[in-house]
Amino acid sequence: MKKIEAIGNLPNHMKAFAKPLEGLLSDGQSTIFYEMSSISEFEINATEIGYEIVPTIDQETGRGFLVGFDVSEPKRIATLLNYSSLNIYFVECSDTELKVWIDKMKMHRDAQQNDMFQRRETTNSQRKKNIKVRGEKP
Numbered sequence: 001m002k003k004i005e006a007i008g009n010l011p012n013h014m015k016a017f018a019k020p021l022e023g024l025l026s027d028g029q030s031t032i033f034y035e036m037s038s039i040s041e042f043e044i045n046a047t048e049i050g051y052e053i054v055p056t057i058d059q060e061t062g063r064g065f066l067v068g069f070d071v072s073e074p075k076r077i078a079t080l081l082n083y084s085s086l087n088i089y090f091v092e093c094s095d096t097e098l099k100v101w102i103d104k105m106k107m108h109r110d111a112q113q114n115d116m117f118q119r120r121e122t123t124n125s126q127r128k129k130n131i132k133v134r135g136e137k138p
Helices: 012-018 039-049 095-135
Strands: 002-004 031-035 052-057 064-072 085-093
Touching: 039 052, 039 064, 039 085, 052 095, 064 095, 085 095
Parallel strands: 031 085
Antiparallel strands: 002 031, 052 064, 064 085
């Protein structure tokens, strides 16, 4: 993992997050960027740090990236001099790798939706049983 110091080399769609803060908060760094050397390093850090993986494409260049967002909170109480910062982790990937990730995310989303429908159905059937039991005469 390499911390990016020169924001000019960032992919175009990530530069929007690199805009420096203005006013009272202008002394601190609002966003910190980290570039991963491989997708496996990116995945390992996702579980350790806890960021969600989002596939994205730079519309100007057509390059694909996996991006993760995390917020680091200050150790001390947040004040105008000490506040949270956004950490963005990313790795460039090929079209094939990006397609694999998009398909994987769709599959996970569908599995979560199916699980939700099953839980909802189980809950509703339990409620119907409870209503019938309460409504019966002894």
